[in-house]
Amino acid sequence: MLDIKVEKTQCPKEKPGKDDPLLFGTIFTDHMFVMDYDEEKGWYDPRIVPYADLTLSPAATIFHYGQGVFEGLKAYNSENGNVNLFRPDMNAKRSNRSSDRLCIPEIPEEDYIQAIEQLVALDKDWIPSEPDHSLYIRPFIIGTDPFLGLKTSRYYQFIIILSPVGPYYPEGLDPVSIWIEDDYVRAVRGGIGEAKTGGNYAASILSQVKAHDEGYSQVLWLDGVERKYIEEVGAMNIFFKIGGKVVTPKLNGSILPGITRDSVIQLCKEWGYEVEEKRISIDEIYEAHKAGILEEVWGTGTAAVISPVGKLRWGDEIMQVKDGGIGELSHKLYDTVSGIQLGKIEDTHGWIVEI
Numbered sequence: 001m002l003d004i005k006v007e008k009t010q011c012p013k014e015k016p017g018k019d020d021p022l023l024f025g026t027i028f029t030d031h032m033f034v035m036d037y038d039e040e041k042g043w044y045d046p047r048i049v050p051y052a053d054l055t056l057s058p059a060a061t062i063f064h065y066g067q068g069v070f071e072g073l074k075a076y077n078s079e080n081g082n083v084n085l086f087r088p089d090m091n092a093k094r095s096n097r098s099s100d101r102l103c104i105p106e107i108p109e110e111d112y113i114q115a116i117e118q119l120v121a122l123d124k125d126w127i128p129s130e131p132d133h134s135l136y137i138r139p140f141i142i143g144t145d146p147f148l149g150l151k152t153s154r155y156y157q158f159i160i161i162l163s164p165v166g167p168y169y170p171e172g173l174d175p176v177s178i179w180i181e182d183d184y185v186r187a188v189r190g191g192i193g194e195a196k197t198g199g200n201y202a203a204s205i206l207s208q209v210k211a212h213d214e215g216y217s218q219v220l221w222l223d224g225v226e227r228k229y230i231e232e233v234g235a236m237n238i239f240f241k242i243g244g245k246v247v248t249p250k251l252n253g254s255i256l257p258g259i260t261r262d263s264v265i266q267l268c269k270e271w272g273y274e275v276e277e278k279r280i281s282i283d284e285i286y287e288a289h290k291a292g293i294l295e296e297v298w299g300t301g302t303a304a305v306i307s308p309v310g311k312l313r314w315g316d317e318i319m320q321v322k323d324g325g326i327g328e329l330s331h332k333l334y335d336t337v338s339g340i341q342l343g344k345i346e347d348t349h350g351w352i353v354e355i
């Protein structure tokens with residue numbers, strides 16, 4: 001159990017009003033959690049302090065070689081007046097797996113979760129209650145060693161910041177359009193694709209800009225070797241419903257093992273759908289589209305929740321998914337996942353942690 005020192009802010013910020021638009025990740029709460037690491041002491045000095053800029057050496061490892069990992073989860077104001085977290089143990093585990101890949105020291109899962117709970121409890125008045133709103137939690141770990149040689153950092157900081165958010169996409173639950181990238185690649189097997197680390201996102205920015213310029217909201221990545229097999233979207237895992245069956249790319253080392261993905265697979269199986277995690281080629285999707293059996297496409301993610309996809313562009317081909325509207329299963333998944341998160345639907349899986 002961490003002994004977290006708390007320094008409350010002397011100047012609380014004005015909270016956004018009910019009608020202010022909460023653009024994703026633009027507003028931050030009054031406090032943040034910080035804990036330091038060095039080789040001799042291990043993780044030490046856990047503290048909650050007023051939200052502020054950081055002071056780091058310009059030579060710090062994170063700036064030059066990207067040795068850092070992050071997570072994303074949300075806190076919800078539940079129907080019964082509690083604050084709910086959704087599967088935070090999965091974030092703690094995934095953070096440690098990402099850290100292992102990046103040679104960052106692990107944080108005990110219970111400490112990771114305690115730090116999140118204590119910070120959210122302090123800033124709980126920042127959790128918005130409007131529909132589709134929540135408090136986004138961003139824990140991250142950075143190498144802070146002031147040294148330009150390429151080696152693992154001797155010092156780290158674990159930091160958690162909080163941001164009240166509305167829907168990730170301006171479309172809300174309306175279907176998004178997706179650009180299938182067949183030129184650049186995001187990750188390769190054996191690389192760092194399955195770790196939640198900045199490098200994967202840095203690799204995706206150029207295609208994202210290109211896709212935006214063409215009027216698409218996200219990029220769907222193909223595998224880095226043959227550029228043929230579907231991997232994931234920039235900020236979501238991807239699912240297809242083809243001829244009644246649910247299919248999603250299997251975890252192959254270059255795809256982020258999404259927590260929403262895992263939850264959706266469990267729900268679909270419980271509802272009697274056949275769910276297949278497999279290698280899916282883009283030709284297979286195109287054939288299903290031509291045959292009229294590409295029934296639904298949706299993305300899953302913490303920020304994006306369940307995001308129906310209405311249109312896919314692949315080279316010169318534009319594939320409209322059914323009538324371009326919200327599919328029945330995507331809608332049911334959205335209602336169920338967000339219903340559990342908000343305490344409107346009974347949590348029969350033990351996914352909710354109440355604060």
Ligand code: PLP
Pocket residue numbers: 072232233234235236237256257258259260261300301302303
């Ligand atoms: N894939 C990528 C690249 C992501 O950034 C995210 C978001 O976290 C996901 C998938 C979905 O993961 P999760 O459902 O755990 O948020």
Ligand code: COI
Pocket residue numbers: 071072073234235301302303304
């Ligand atoms: C999340 O959904 O938590 C993510 O980390 C995606 C990010 C690009 C906003």
